Amino acid sequence: MPRFLSLIRIDEQQASEFRSDPGFEQRMGALFKEITKAGVMLDTAGLLPTKEGTRLLWDGGKVSCTDGPFTETKEVVGGYALLQCKDKAEAVEWTRRFLETHPAHWHVGAELRQIDEGTASPEA
Template sequence: MPRYMTLIRIDEQASADWEPDPGFEQRMGALFEEITKAGVMLETAGLTPTAQGTRLTWNEGKLGHTDGPFTETKEVIGGYAILQCKDRAEALEWTRRFLQTHPAGWSVGAEVRQIDEQPQLPK
């Protein structure tokens, strides 16, 4: 079965003010229990704030780096999940359900991409 990576996107500055509603943890826990029992969830984690990150770049033969926070970036990857699903539609359905567990006032996005099981080496 194919694997999919779901990248969870958040506005890091706005998320500092988010307060979970009383049922958030229960909804998220129930979904994680269901997705794990279904054998779909292979791995998931949140990421530390960009203030603790470093971006590395390779450009015109030169290596560069920038330490966080990355204030010029409004939307950042706040977490990820690796799902093993029968097809893209199933991966999208689980991701849709994940997003819907969040409080209505939050702004959370997700990008779902199939993992290429054939690693490509540079030519």
């Protein structure tokens, strides 16, 4: 079965204003229980703010490093989920349901990408 990476995108400048509604934790917990029981969720986590991160760039034969925060970037990856689904439609449905658990006043997006299983892994 194919695997998909769901990159959860947030506006880091507004993240401190995110207030959950009374049922948010319960909705998220129920969804995580269901998706895990279905054998779809392989891994998930939130990420620390960009002020804790470092960007590395290969350019002109050299690697440069820039420590966060990355204020020029409005939308950042705030978390991820690694899903194993029968097809893209199923991955889209689970990701849609994840987004719908969030309070309506939040601005949260997701980029869903199928993992290229044809690429050799380091263990191969």
